[in-house]
Amino acid sequence: xxxxxxxxxxxxxxxxxxxTLRCSPISGHKSVSWYQQVLGQGPQFIFQYYEKExxxxxxxPDRFSARxxxxxxxxxxxxxxxxxxxxxxxxxxxxxxxxxxxxxFFGEGSRLTVL
Amino acid sequence: xxxxxxxxxxxxxxxxxLVLLRCNYSSSVPPYLFWYVQYPNQGLQLLLKYTSAATxxxxxxxxxxxxxxxxxxxxxxxxxxxxxxAAEYFCAVSEPQKTSYDKVIFGPGTSLSVIP
Numbered sequence: 001x002x003x004x005x006x007x008x009x010x011x012x013x014x015x016x017x018x019x020t021l022r023c024s025p026i027s028g029h030k031s032v033s034w035y036q037q038v039l040g041q042g043p044q045f046i047f048q049y050y051e052k053e054x055x056x057x058x059x060x061p062d063r064f065s066a067r068x069x070x071x072x073x074x075x076x077x078x079x080x081x082x083x084x085x086x087x088x089x090x091x092x093x094x095x096x097x098x099x100x101x102x103x104x105f106f107g108e109g110s111r112l113t114v115l
Numbered sequence: 116x117x118x119x120x121x122x123x124x125x126x127x128x129x130x131x132x133l134v135l136l137r138c139n140y141s142s143s144v145p146p147y148l149f150w151y152v153q154y155p156n157q158g159l160q161l162l163l164k165y166t167s168a169a170t171x172x173x174x175x176x177x178x179x180x181x182x183x184x185x186x187x188x189x190x191x192x193x194x195x196x197x198x199x200x201a202a203e204y205f206c207a208v209s210e211p212q213k214t215s216y217d218k219v220i221f222g223p224g225t226s227l228s229v230i231p
Contacts (some may be wrong), residue, residue: 004158035221042119042205042221043159090158096127103149104219106158 002027004107011111013030013081021076021110025093031055032074033104034066035090043090078112086114087102117142118153119206119222134178134193136225138206141187149182149187149207149219159205165189166211176200201229 005024013019025032031050035043045058049068063079072093078085088111092104122137140146147166151159163174170182174196180191206222 033219040224042207042223045218045220048218058218092159103161103164104159106151106160108156108158 004091004093004105006089006107006110008110009108010111010113012115013082014115015081017081017114018077018079019081019112021074021078021089021091021112023076023091023093023107024073025091026105027106029041029093029095030072031094032068032072033092033094034074034076035092037088037090037109039087045071046076081114083114086112117146117208117210117220119208121204121206121222121225122170123225125226125228126222127230128196129230130198131195134191134196134200134227136191136192136204136206136227138180138189138222139187140189140208142208142210144210147209147211148180148182149209150174150178150189150191151205151207151221153203153205153224155202162191162204177197196227196229198229198231201227203227 007022017033017068033048037043046060047066048056052068066076078104088109090106092106118141120139149164150162152162153159154215157202162178165172165182173179178193180189203224205224207219209219
């Protein structure tokens with residue numbers, strides 16, 4: 001069975017641009033979470049989506065947005081990119097919204113570099 | 116607020132030696148606790164989890180961790196290190212009683228090096 005897939009794997013943008021990252025969850029998983037991992041740090045929670053609705057949001061500015069599609073895939077959008085947005089963006093899927101089991105299945109990430 | 120601290124950003128052990136990676140947490144409710152491993156240029160993989168059952172938890176690849184409520188600790192151990200264990204290890208916590216979604220808080224990570 002395919003795991004969590006993310007695209008693109010690497011991309012380079014300049015300050016002020018916009019980026020869209022994509023994620024396909026494991027088949028049968030209805031929940032997708034997004035995490036930002038800055039070099040040398042642990043992943044930071046950005047969003048969780050379940051059944052196409054935002055269920056949770058971390059401490060990130062409104063420049064970050066996401067959505068989930070009927071097939072449970074998801075997009076993360078970041079507007080007005082800043083140098084500090086350079087990071088590995090991880091998508092994780094899980095079976096359901098709750099209880100909060102915390103058992104996440106991660107993709108390999110999209111590495112964003114902002115110049 | 117929940118948080119995780121990992122003592123030692125870098126740990127080096129000899130092949131065959133004991134691996135001990137330290138994790139302490141803070142939580143206002145009984146937590147779920149996890150260890151994830153990240154190999155270079157890959158995503159995170161769940162090693163083991165504690166969800167209020169047995170306090171000694173066994174995971175994959177010979178790792179285990181013990182939940183000690185009195186010490187608010189969840190240290191990861193492996194009796195004998197293998198070269199393939201070299202990776203970044205993250206301790207993480209969630210609070211199932213407080214949030215209805217999968218919000219997981221990760222520690223800063225410990226990089227494990229195994230010396231031949």
